[in-house]
Amino acid sequence: MAKEDCNILIVGVGGQGNILAGKVISQAFVAAGYDVKQSEVHGMAQRGGAVSAHVRAGEKIYSPLVPETSAHYILSFEYMEILRYLNYAGPQTTALINDLRVDPPSVASGGMKYPDDTLDRVKQKTKNILVVDANKVAREIGTERVFNSVLVGVLAAYLPIKKNIWVKVYKELVKESLLDINLKALDAGLALAGR
Amino acid sequence: MKKVLLTGNEAVARGAWEAGVGFAAAYPGTPSTEITETIAQYDEVKAEWAPNEKVALESAIGASLGGVRALACMKHVGLNVAADPFCTLSYVGVNGGLVLLCADDPSMHSSQNEQDNRYYARLAKVPMLEPSDSQEALDLIKLAYEISEAFDTPVMVRVTTRVSHSRTLVSMGRRKAVKQKEFVRNPQKYVMVPAFARMRHRFVVERMGRLAQYSETTPMNTIIKGSRNLGVISAGVAFQYAREVFPDASFLKLGMTHPLPEKLIKKFARGVDKVFVVEELEPFMEDQIKALGVAVTGKAALPVMDELNPDVVREGFGKKRKRHPVEDTSKLPQRPPNLCAGCPHRGFYTAAKPLKPIVFGDIGCYTLGVLPPLSMHDACVCMGASIGVSHGYSRVGADKKQKSIGVLGDSTFLHSGLTGVLNMAYNKGVNTVAVLDNRTTAMTGGQQHPATGFTIKGEPTKAVDIAAVVKALGIERVFVVDPFKIKETRAVLKRELEIEEPSVIISSAPCPLMTRQKKKTPFVVHEDLCTECGSCLRINCPALTRRGGKAFVNNFLCNGCGVCAQVCGFGAIVREGEQPAARPKKAVAKK
Numbered sequence: 201m202a203k204e205d206c207n208i209l210i211v212g213v214g215g216q217g218n219i220l221a222g223k224v225i226s227q228a229f230v231a232a233g234y235d236v237k238q239s240e241v242h243g244m245a246q247r248g249g250a251v252s253a254h255v256r257a258g259e260k261i262y263s264p265l266v267p268e269t270s271a272h273y274i275l276s277f278e279y280m281e282i283l284r285y286l287n288y289a290g291p292q293t294t295a296l297i298n299d300l301r302v303d304p305p306s307v308a309s310g311g312m313k314y315p316d317d318t319l320d321r322v323k324q325k326t327k328n329i330l331v332v333d334a335n336k337v338a339r340e341i342g343t344e345r346v347f348n349s350v351l352v353g354v355l356a357a358y359l360p361i362k363k364n365i366w367v368k369v370y371k372e373l374v375k376e377s378l379l380d381i382n383l384k385a386l387d388a389g390l391a392l393a394g395r
Numbered sequence: 396m397k398k399v400l401l402t403g404n405e406a407v408a409r410g411a412w413e414a415g416v417g418f419a420a421a422y423p424g425t426p427s428t429e430i431t432e433t434i435a436q437y438d439e440v441k442a443e444w445a446p447n448e449k450v451a452l453e454s455a456i457g458a459s460l461g462g463v464r465a466l467a468c469m470k471h472v473g474l475n476v477a478a479d480p481f482c483t484l485s486y487v488g489v490n491g492g493l494v495l496l497c498a499d500d501p502s503m504h505s506s507q508n509e510q511d512n513r514y515y516a517r518l519a520k521v522p523m524l525e526p527s528d529s530q531e532a533l534d535l536i537k538l539a540y541e542i543s544e545a546f547d548t549p550v551m552v553r554v555t556t557r558v559s560h561s562r563t564l565v566s567m568g569r570r571k572a573v574k575q576k577e578f579v580r581n582p583q584k585y586v587m588v589p590a591f592a593r594m595r596h597r598f599v600v601e602r603m604g605r606l607a608q609y610s611e612t613t614p615m616n617t618i619i620k621g622s623r624n625l626g627v628i629s630a631g632v633a634f635q636y637a638r639e640v641f642p643d644a645s646f647l648k649l650g651m652t653h654p655l656p657e658k659l660i661k662k663f664a665r666g667v668d669k670v671f672v673v674e675e676l677e678p679f680m681e682d683q684i685k686a687l688g689v690a691v692t693g694k695a696a697l698p699v700m701d702e703l704n705p706d707v708v709r710e711g712f713g714k715k716r717k718r719h720p721v722e723d724t725s726k727l728p729q730r731p732p733n734l735c736a737g738c739p740h741r742g743f744y745t746a747a748k749p750l751k752p753i754v755f756g757d758i759g760c761y762t763l764g765v766l767p768p769l770s771m772h773d774a775c776v777c778m779g780a781s782i783g784v785s786h787g788y789s790r791v792g793a794d795k796k797q798k799s800i801g802v803l804g805d806s807t808f809l810h811s812g813l814t815g816v817l818n819m820a821y822n823k824g825v826n827t828v829a830v831l832d833n834r835t836t837a838m839t840g841g842q843q844h845p846a847t848g849f850t851i852k853g854e855p856t857k858a859v860d861i862a863a864v865v866k867a868l869g870i871e872r873v874f875v876v877d878p879f880k881i882k883e884t885r886a887v888l889k890r891e892l893e894i895e896e897p898s899v900i901i902s903s904a905p906c907p908l909m910t911r912q913k914k915k916t917p918f919v920v921h922e923d924l925c926t927e928c929g930s931c932l933r934i935n936c937p938a939l940t941r942r943g944g945k946a947f948v949n950n951f952l953c954n955g956c957g958v959c960a961q962v963c964g965f966g967a968i969v970r971e972g973e974q975p976a977a978r979p980k981k982a983v984a985k986k
């Protein structure tokens with residue numbers, strides 16, 4: 201059976217662990233037998249800049265970049281960050297948004313306003329929107345640091361990849377001492393998606 | 396064999412290892428850095444961080460002459476630094492195979508210019524290969540070593556950010572056993588005095604002829620048959636974009652882009668109705684193809700700057716962009732990169748700001764000081780330039796009204812600052828230079844360098860003493876300050892700016908992130924003492940913000956450096972667990 205194309209954007213703020221999340225998701229597609237390309241930009245991103253990772257999976261993938269209007273999923277680690285990537289969205293997009301606000305410096309110092317119309321603007325592109333509080337869920341599990349795995353779990357609930365594959369990939373990529381807590385976070389994310 | 400996901404950089408390193416490479420040298424630079432970090436993990440490879448790209452390439456030349464396959468890696472601007480050995484290495488040729496890996500950065504994700512280094516291959520008359528994904532990166536590197544030894548030439552492999560930092564599937568192989576060759580003395584080949592260089596230049600020209608022949612037949616350059624209506628000539632990651640946008644077209648996919656396969660290009664063009672050339676940055680292939688008399692469309696449709704992507708290619712060639720209303724994302728609050736919480740550079744700039752110096756900066760994390768509200772950079776050209784520029788500026792008396800200072804980092808100082816300091820001492824400089832020594836190459840991810848005391852493999856080694864070096868270069872006024880002590884640092888700076896003698900200030904404190912310092916106790920704002928004046932916010936620390944008017948420290952982000960506490964005029968910011976001083980001390984920063 202031919203594998204259907206899947207275009208994913210994982211967006212957020214430098215240091216949130218979305219590059220690692222991109223790695224986990226790509227590896228899961230590989231383990232499920234897809235051709236995969238993933239792209240990200242390092243460098244200045246570590247310094248608190250906006251960060252995005254593109255993941256593309258399918259039968260045969262050429263460009264490592266998701267074309268505009270063609271994202272199937274946008275996973276936003278921070279609430280307003282999804283707005284920067286709306287050109288990638290279309291009616292087919294599912295927007296998964298973490299309810300976490302990280303003030304950009306221009307907002308922190310009082311010059312600019314944090315946008316208050318995020319959901320309205322996303323709604324103009326797609327009806328499929330899920331907002332979750334992954335940080336709260338991660339705190340309940342024991343440490344906020346694994347909120348990225350909660351978000352991976354939320355996305356995983358939508359993807360055509362079986363649970364045992366996610367577990368296998370986590371075993372490959374995460375240090376043994378941190379494996380249990382990350383798998384717990386993954387489970388919590390799957391549950392949070394309520395699918 | 397099972398396929399694995401590798402970044403282009405990891406694949407280059409793996410390919411070089413499989414090719415039997417025994418020596419790799421580099422100076423870090425995005426997007427090339429991880430190649431050398433990866434290859435350093437192989438026991439069979441002697442890997443080194445060189446102080447700069449020129450030394451990296453020269454060491455690789457030595458390893459090649461010593462009969463070992465050698466790799467030198469650098470970012471595009473690094474080749475400017477290594478261009479001197481590179482252009483003559485072309486004449487000298489190799490003993491063990493030698494590859495120069497150079498990583499260009501279209502769109503300047505983390506670079507100071509967008510130069511297209513493919514022209515270096517033409518300049519130096521050196522063959523060039525361009526992979527378009529990780530599998531090709533691995534395969535072409537291996538081929539590059541075969542070409543290098545078969546044709547007695549260094550080979551340039553050119554990647555771009557999108558190839559370096561994308562993960563794609565790769566099948567890996569085994570390491571080839573290559574025996575170290577003898578070095579046989581041969582001055583006519585290896586000693587480039589004019590008489591010998593003339594002979595070798597003739598050899599190089601002939602070599603280009605043979606390489607052009609090779610380019611016609613190598614499987615790296617292939618025709619992918621598709622529709623007659625359209626033919627596309629492309630290389631590198633641009634090929635992947637073009638393939639996606641023109642799924643039915645015929646393709647001439649080039650893995651070897653210098654020298655170009657002229658006959659193959661003509662044959663391809665005859666077989667299709669029209670030809671597009673899809674390449675990033677300059678019309679490097681297009682100009683040469685047009686010179687063959689082949690009509691093509693390239694830069695008439697595509698920009699000569701910025702990365703391409705499928706959307707730009709689609710729109711450039713008149714295919715409709717699929718977009719519905721374009722979102723204007725430019726009005727969103729931006730997230731520019733910023734100095735981290737606890738960064739010692741912030742302390743230095745906070746100390747310097749009230750003195751209002753003109754800052755001739757340099758390239759590193761401290762360049763981020765250009766952003767408001769710090770606004771502490773007035774010029775920045777290339778690595779090491781801060782010293783020469785500040786010398787020339789003060790030498791012509793331009794800083795009579797407003798004092799100037801050169802500012803550079805420790806890694807940059809060791810890369811190309813030494814000769815600048817020597818020049819200040821020798822040519823009666825009157826300028827002041829500050830070396831912001833954070834004990835690492837922070838901007839590129841925290842690499843070791845000659846003053847950190849460790850090699851790329853983590854082995855302890857000699858740590859150069861920067862102050863001693865500066866003194867040995869002839870500077871008498873050398874002072875070491877702690878940038879987290881704002882008052883003291885400012886006093887030294889003020890004095891040195893005024894004195895008409897060359898001086899070097901070493902601002903010394905480790906980068907808390909890259910050198911993995913233990914987190915210090917964070918600070919808190921005592922709201923009853925906070926007057927909402929905002930002076931603490933003007934140091935632009937990511938851990939500081941306002942909450943309901945009052946300053947607020949995010950204790951998760953705060954690294955406990957205490958710079959904000961020192962600029963608060965009301966003693967409102969105090970280390971957690973400590974009490975505010977009874978009477979507020981006077982602020983050290985003027986507003």
Ligand SMILES: Cc1ncc(C[n+]2csc(CCOP(=O)(O)OP(=O)(O)O)c2C)c(N)n1
Nearest residue numbers: 424473758759760804805806807836837838
């Ligand atoms: C010729 C050249 N080589 C490499 C680079 C990449 N690069 C940019 S900044 C930097 C290192 C800066 O280190 P340092 O001077 O110690 O400053 P820090 O970032 O640690 O503050 C490097 C290697 C470059 N821009 N130019």
